[in-house]
Amino acid sequence: MTPEKPRKEEQSIAALLAPDILDLLESEPGTVAAETQDLHPADLADVVEALPHSQIPVFFAALPSPRAAAVLEYLDEELRTELLEQMSAEQAAALVAAMTPDDRADTLEELDEEHAEDIVEALPAETRRNTEQLLLYPPESAGGLMTTELVSVPASYTVEEALRRVREIARSGRREAMNVVYTIDADGMLAGVLSLRELLAAPEGARMTDVAWSEVRKVAVNADREEVARLISEYDLVAIPVVDEKNRVLGVVTFDDVIDVIQEEGTEDVQKLGGMEAFDEPYMQMGIMAMIRKRVGWLAILLVGEMFTATAIGYFEGRLANVIFLVSFIPLIISAGGNSGSQGTSLVIRALALNQVTLQDWWRVAMRELPTGLLLGLILAVIGFGRVELWHWLSTAGLHAGPIDIGYYYGPYHTYVALTVAVAIAGVVTFGSIAGSMLPFLLRRVGFDPASASAPFVATLVDVTGVVIFFSAAVLFLGGRGM
Amino acid sequence: MTPEKPRKEEQSIAALLAPDILDLLESEPGTVAAETQDLHPADLADVVEALPHSQIPVFFAALPSPRAAAVLEYLDEELRTELLEQMSAEQAAALVAAMTPDDRADTLEELDEEHAEDIVEALPAETRRNTEQLLLYPPESAGGLMTTELVSVPASYTVEEALRRVREIARSGRREAMNVVYTIDADGMLAGVLSLRELLAAPEGARMTDVAWSEVRKVAVNADREEVARLISEYDLVAIPVVDEKNRVLGVVTFDDVIDVIQEEGTEDVQKLGGMEAFDEPYMQMGIMAMIRKRVGWLAILLVGEMFTATAIGYFEGRLANVIFLVSFIPLIISAGGNSGSQGTSLVIRALALNQVTLQDWWRVAMRELPTGLLLGLILAVIGFGRVELWHWLSTAGLHAGPIDIGYYYGPYHTYVALTVAVAIAGVVTFGSIAGSMLPFLLRRVGFDPASASAPFVATLVDVTGVVIFFSAAVLFLGGRGM
Numbered sequence: 001m002t003p004e005k006p007r008k009e010e011q012s013i014a015a016l017l018a019p020d021i022l023d024l025l026e027s028e029p030g031t032v033a034a035e036t037q038d039l040h041p042a043d044l045a046d047v048v049e050a051l052p053h054s055q056i057p058v059f060f061a062a063l064p065s066p067r068a069a070a071v072l073e074y075l076d077e078e079l080r081t082e083l084l085e086q087m088s089a090e091q092a093a094a095l096v097a098a099m100t101p102d103d104r105a106d107t108l109e110e111l112d113e114e115h116a117e118d119i120v121e122a123l124p125a126e127t128r129r130n131t132e133q134l135l136l137y138p139p140e141s142a143g144g145l146m147t148t149e150l151v152s153v154p155a156s157y158t159v160e161e162a163l164r165r166v167r168e169i170a171r172s173g174r175r176e177a178m179n180v181v182y183t184i185d186a187d188g189m190l191a192g193v194l195s196l197r198e199l200l201a202a203p204e205g206a207r208m209t210d211v212a213w214s215e216v217r218k219v220a221v222n223a224d225r226e227e228v229a230r231l232i233s234e235y236d237l238v239a240i241p242v243v244d245e246k247n248r249v250l251g252v253v254t255f256d257d258v259i260d261v262i263q264e265e266g267t268e269d270v271q272k273l274g275g276m277e278a279f280d281e282p283y284m285q286m287g288i289m290a291m292i293r294k295r296v297g298w299l300a301i302l303l304v305g306e307m308f309t310a311t312a313i314g315y316f317e318g319r320l321a322n323v324i325f326l327v328s329f330i331p332l333i334i335s336a337g338g339n340s341g342s343q344g345t346s347l348v349i350r351a352l353a354l355n356q357v358t359l360q361d362w363w364r365v366a367m368r369e370l371p372t373g374l375l376l377g378l379i380l381a382v383i384g385f386g387r388v389e390l391w392h393w394l395s396t397a398g399l400h401a402g403p404i405d406i407g408y409y410y411g412p413y414h415t416y417v418a419l420t421v422a423v424a425i426a427g428v429v430t431f432g433s434i435a436g437s438m439l440p441f442l443l444r445r446v447g448f449d450p451a452s453a454s455a456p457f458v459a460t461l462v463d464v465t466g467v468v469i470f471f472s473a474a475v476l477f478l479g480g481r482g483m
Numbered sequence: 484m485t486p487e488k489p490r491k492e493e494q495s496i497a498a499l500l501a502p503d504i505l506d507l508l509e510s511e512p513g514t515v516a517a518e519t520q521d522l523h524p525a526d527l528a529d530v531v532e533a534l535p536h537s538q539i540p541v542f543f544a545a546l547p548s549p550r551a552a553a554v555l556e557y558l559d560e561e562l563r564t565e566l567l568e569q570m571s572a573e574q575a576a577a578l579v580a581a582m583t584p585d586d587r588a589d590t591l592e593e594l595d596e597e598h599a600e601d602i603v604e605a606l607p608a609e610t611r612r613n614t615e616q617l618l619l620y621p622p623e624s625a626g627g628l629m630t631t632e633l634v635s636v637p638a639s640y641t642v643e644e645a646l647r648r649v650r651e652i653a654r655s656g657r658r659e660a661m662n663v664v665y666t667i668d669a670d671g672m673l674a675g676v677l678s679l680r681e682l683l684a685a686p687e688g689a690r691m692t693d694v695a696w697s698e699v700r701k702v703a704v705n706a707d708r709e710e711v712a713r714l715i716s717e718y719d720l721v722a723i724p725v726v727d728e729k730n731r732v733l734g735v736v737t738f739d740d741v742i743d744v745i746q747e748e749g750t751e752d753v754q755k756l757g758g759m760e761a762f763d764e765p766y767m768q769m770g771i772m773a774m775i776r777k778r779v780g781w782l783a784i785l786l787v788g789e790m791f792t793a794t795a796i797g798y799f800e801g802r803l804a805n806v807i808f809l810v811s812f813i814p815l816i817i818s819a820g821g822n823s824g825s826q827g828t829s830l831v832i833r834a835l836a837l838n839q840v841t842l843q844d845w846w847r848v849a850m851r852e853l854p855t856g857l858l859l860g861l862i863l864a865v866i867g868f869g870r871v872e873l874w875h876w877l878s879t880a881g882l883h884a885g886p887i888d889i890g891y892y893y894g895p896y897h898t899y900v901a902l903t904v905a906v907a908i909a910g911v912v913t914f915g916s917i918a919g920s921m922l923p924f925l926l927r928r929v930g931f932d933p934a935s936a937s938a939p940f941v942a943t944l945v946d947v948t949g950v951v952i953f954f955s956a957a958v959l960f961l962g963g964r965g966m
Contacts, residue, residue: 038698042718163683170684178680179662179721196679197661200646201653215521233746235525236739238662238721255738256719262742263716266749267833273756274829274938275822283834284844288851292858295826299912302822303863306815307870313811314891320807327803327810328796331946332789334814339758339785339939343778346757350750351766361767368771375775380786387790408797429782455757455938456822463814 018050025058032062041067045074056083060095069098072107078285081110084119093122102147102257105134142228143221145261146242146251155183155191155209159202166196179238182249183212189247190216195238218243221250225261230355232258268451269353273346275302275456298454305460309334309467316471322482325410326474329421334466336380337428338459341436344369345458348440349451362441366434373433377426384425388418413481420477424470431469432462501533508541515545524550528557539566543578552581555590561768564593567602576605585630585740588617625711626704628744629725629734638666638674638692642685649679662721665699665732666691672730673699678721701726704733708744713838715741751934752836756829758785758939781937788943792817795950802958805965808893809957812904817949819863820911821942824919827852828941831923832934845924849917856916860909867908871901896964903960907953914952915945 024032036044048056048071060068060083072080072095084092084107096104096119108116108131120131130148137143151169153162162181170178181199185191192212194202202211218241219228232240232255239252268278277294279286286294313330320326348365351357357365392414394407410417436458440450507515519527531539531554543551543566555563555578567575567590579587579602591599591614603614613631620626634652636645645664653661664682666675675695677685685694701724702711715723715738722735751761760777762769769777796813803809831848834840840848875897877890893900919941923933 038696040698040700040718166680167683170680179678195662196683197649197653200650200679213521215523217523233739233742235523238738255721255742256716259716259738259742259745262745262749263837266745266752267837269749270752270756270829270833273753274825276826276829279830282837282839283830284840284847284851288855288858291851292855292862295823295855296859296862299819299822299826299859299863300866303815303819303866303908306818309814310811310870313814314808317807317811320810324800324803324807325797327813328793328800330810330813331792331796331817331950332786335789335939335943335946336782336786338818338942339782340778342757342937342939343759343782346753346759347762347766350753354746354750354765356765357767364767368767368774372771372775372778375771376779376782379779380782383783383786387793425786454825456818456825456942459821459939459942460818463818467814 017047021047021059022051022055025055025062029058029062032059033064033067036063037067041070042074044071045076049076049079053082057086065094065098068095072096073099073103076285077110077281080107084111085115089115089118089122092119097123097127100147101130101134101149101251102145104131105144106139108135109139137221140225141221142219142223142225142242142253143250145225145228145253145257146221147254148251150182150239150241150249150252151178151180152182152184152249153208155185155212157183157208159199159204159206159208159211162194162208163199166199180252181212182216182241183208184249190218190241190243190249192216193241216241218247219253220245226265228253229258229261229265233262265353269349272449272451273349273454275299275454298456302456302460306463308464312464312467312471316474319471319475323417323474323478325408326417326420326471326478329424330467330470332384333421333424333428333470334463335459336384336425337432337462337466338455339432340373340376340429341432341458341462342455344373344433344436345440345453345455348437349453352440352444352450359441359444362438365437365441369433369437370430373430374426376433377429380429381422381426385418385422388414388421392418411482413478416477416481420470420473423477424466424473427469427473428462428466431465432458435462435465500530504530504542505534505538508538508545512541512545515542516547516550519546520550524553525557527554528559532559532562536565540569548577548581551578555579556582556586559768560593560764563590567594568598572598572601572605575602580606580610583630584613584617584632584734585628587614588627589622591618592622620704623708624704625702625706625708625725625736626733628708628711628736628740629704630737631734633665633722633724633732633735634661634663635665635667635732636691638668638695640666640691642682642687642689642691642694645677645691646682649682663735664695665724666695667732673701673724673726673732675699676724699724701730702736703728709748709836711736712741712744712748716745748836752832755932755934756832756937758782758937781939785939785943789946791947792950795947795954799954799957802954806900806957806961808891809900809903809954809961812907813950813953815867816904816907816911816953817946818942819867819908820915820945820949821938822915823856823859823912824915824941824945825938827856827916827919828923828936828938831920832936835923835927835933842924842927845921848920848924852916852920853913856913857909859916860912863912864905864909868901868905871897871904875901894965896961899960899964903953903956906960907949907956910952910956911945911949914948915941918945918948 021032024035048059051059063071096107099107108119120128123131151166153165166178166181179196181194181196182190183192192208192214193216194212217231217235217237219231221242221244228240231237237255239254241249242251242253244250271278275298277297279294388410391408392410395409397407399406439453439458443453444450504515507518531542534542546554579590582590591602603611606614617631634649636648649661649664662679664677664679665673668674675691675697676699677695700714700718700720702714704725704727711723714720720738722737724732725734725736727733754761758781760780762777871893874891875893878892880890882889922936922941926936927933
């Protein structure tokens, strides 16, 4: 096991099994396949990940190729790439040929281009053509997600004929889930859909045209994977057919691929919201340098952005000499704005991702965030006002905690100081709510991912404004009163 | 449509259909069912949402109850509650009795308790018992997610017998997806599983015991819904059986419910990361006051936490008189730490959510974040150093932009000022990475949701430390040099 490998809860079980399998590989390699046949391929992949790297090719050689291919599909990406690059193109081709078409294409895409091409060359002619076709679709599109193994029958079939065809395909040993049957009309176009369950329930002698649903949810081959995920999730589909512009079925995307997409999109949203580029790999597998590259860009941009706060403070500096205590409130005030902005941003990013709001809703969102921000700002302003007045009152009481005085003497105009702080908080919180909630709309409008409106990005935007709001309030309330 | 309702892209289509349906409801209510029978219930629910509220009960009355129940399942939660509360308990019971058991339980849980009890009383005896049972399970558990409609056969059955049973159930008109058949042994315990496809492919005359998979992935009825989601996603399952402590099957959770869980968990993570409590409802449906309650708590806590920065700055205030320009760097320095902390937090939260790391991995994560934070800190420190020196150099060049001087004169010790800023940045960024990445572990360790380690929470923690690090660096480098 490489030190970079994520440790899952089950790997302890896998680690327990691994030594037995290792013994078996040495003493009786012929029995390995039979001994492990009851394990789910996902569990067997965990066992493989616990084997010494040198024994992994030996292990795969001991399995029949459909089984080996199934395990390969669940194997950690890095290890899979390593294994296939150790093999000759012919060995690798024999293995990937037994994978489902979509996983085969995904696996080849992970390899370096030259080796992938050699493997494709070594595939049987039909598999090769199919694979080359799938590799043409962008990985983020419906075409990139789909598998080409599906069950379709002519719409003119009877229920019995369709059932016979399903049985034939199921017995041919293809491994793709086939919970749905599609019907195709005389022109080769998608005509209807029926679940396997509905097919079994259909009256004997009926024609497929009469029992299949004619309103088929489908996606265009170039549709974005988020659209695929949305349809599968909205209509509770086991699979969705992928069609070309002439409505001919090219493949299907199954629910399990969509679950992966939804998890990946969730991870991307969280990482972007955290203020960095989305990672392509699990956290523990990412190299330190690769991770730094993903993180440093935004940090540097934000640092430069934050430099405007220095400029803004510098601009007021001349007036601060007599009210130097005001600067101690800067972090408190600007962070209140950043926090309310971060709330607005994450709410809107998620609502956009789940299609709960669309671009046109920006005005309705603004009309919700304005009263929300104002009220939140007022509540926090009361706390801020109380803090100044309380500390001032404490300072007059002359209490001490060891060498440190308790409280702070804000001078004769302490109520104006408290007012300055309160008004500044109310202002920046309101501004933060609005700016934070509008930024994702703005980003989507100009073609960016709204999730790029990260919490730190919003906080930086609001910080600069916060400084200006704060000192403007100070000039207003304290100008001529010590400032 | 209430003003609170989210507007989806498709509602324009629904809105187009709604007037036709409205006409039909007035002129020929008897034809409504036939006219809409080809629509997916999810689409029909969209149409319902576009009808005037007064016409919705009329519309539901015009549909046969299985169809009405299917539409009800896809209806917006608020509208569904409103509709059922307008009806008599008997009317409502007739409608919810036709729903799938899991959706029926979920629907009843949304209603106010008294009305829900009245409806349950009015259900047919068996449905009522089943519903009362389901309502006992916490909504966040496997039991709360599961449906009780599943296909199981005695393990002693032949393939033909099992197939006959499946046909019978499918023809009985139950609507739950039945893509999987479970086998039950003589003691009533879960023995095996077979997909419908595998059942069709099984050799005629074979016994279920011989063809079913005996290693069945299953969950305990009180398992957390995240565990259910993890298993379905890891093993690409269409459904997972839910068992009691004696391994008897109580129900199944299907993939579509898990997709909803994964999306909800993603939303919760994003909202918590944004620094607030997770919402129970879509953003646009949440009332303003309810939203403020979810948001104000964290904002107030963070504001109070941030007050420690004021205390920290106040502590150094006496030494600042001659180096007042230092305060202008406070936002820049503390936000650099907050940003790197927010990165570390969101990475670890997501890795924990996807089981890529577990609690025991905290040390390995720390050993990755330490070098990462140091290197990120050094890179940003160089930028910070450059900023001070560049501004100083510009100030000596005597340039102006209108009335404003370009640059800033940092005095004879400008290189020490630059050094102070640089060291402070490097320190807070390193500290931020470590604190941000360790906080989710700490929270999980003490039993909280790691996602509560929001970006604003981490930023606030780091802000206070950042102020102390910055002024300590200032005392170190500038003490005796003007400070």
